[in-house]
Amino acid sequence: MRYSANPGRYRVSEATFTDIPDGKVQKVSIQSTLKDSFLDLESIELISLKSGKDFQLTDPRSGKQLIPAIVRTGICLDIATVGVLFDAVDSADETESLLLHRKIAPHQLAIFCYPGKMENLPDLQDLARLIAINTRKVGISTLNLPKCSTSDEGIFSRELLQMDQLGTPYCIILTDDSLRSGLLNLRSRDTTLSETIHLTDIPSYLQKIFSSF
Secondary structure (H helix, E strand, O other), X not given: OOOOOOHHHEEEOOOEEEEEOOEEEEEEEEEEEEOOEEEEEEEEEEEEEOOOOOOOEEOOOOOOEEOOOEEEEEEOHHHHHHHHHHHXXXXXXXXXXXXXXXXXXXXXXXXXXXXXXHHHHHXXXXXXXXXXXXXXXXXXXXXXXXXXXXXXXXXXXXXXXXHHHHOOOEEXXXXXXXXXXXXXXXXXXXXXXXXXXXXXXXXXXHHHHHHOO
């Protein structure tokens, strides 16, 4: 729920009570809304025992021997993954972006080289490799793919869209001006807006973004 694109889709189910030979179990589930049904993502059980001489703890305040209540939680990673993916897809806009939270996206950053002059492409690719090394050093999962280097506007737009569909929250766009001034564009998947940043500030700036909630 903490990293959901739509926290309002989650709810806590009604409590159920079950008698067991030596006590009672109270159970609730954390559920995700799926159209007209609910998906149980996690179960939380409170087990109250009636007796148990071999299972007593000392109350530090009173010194009495007490039978503790047991809290048991259960989660299936396969079901949790389905819940996360459904949330990311169902919350997407008309571009069909995969709205994974930036902290759990498999790839957090992609680098694009978009030269105005093709003779600048090798230098931009060298710059992209340098940026990728520096961002990976600070723990940011970075894609630097050959197909993201193009001067064709149609291919460039298509690859940007594909990164949105893969759930990559940020893209760096290098242009001819990046070689002259060191300035680059940092594009957000969620807003599709870009901000201009100097390449030397990128690692620390992205660290702040990904360390914040």
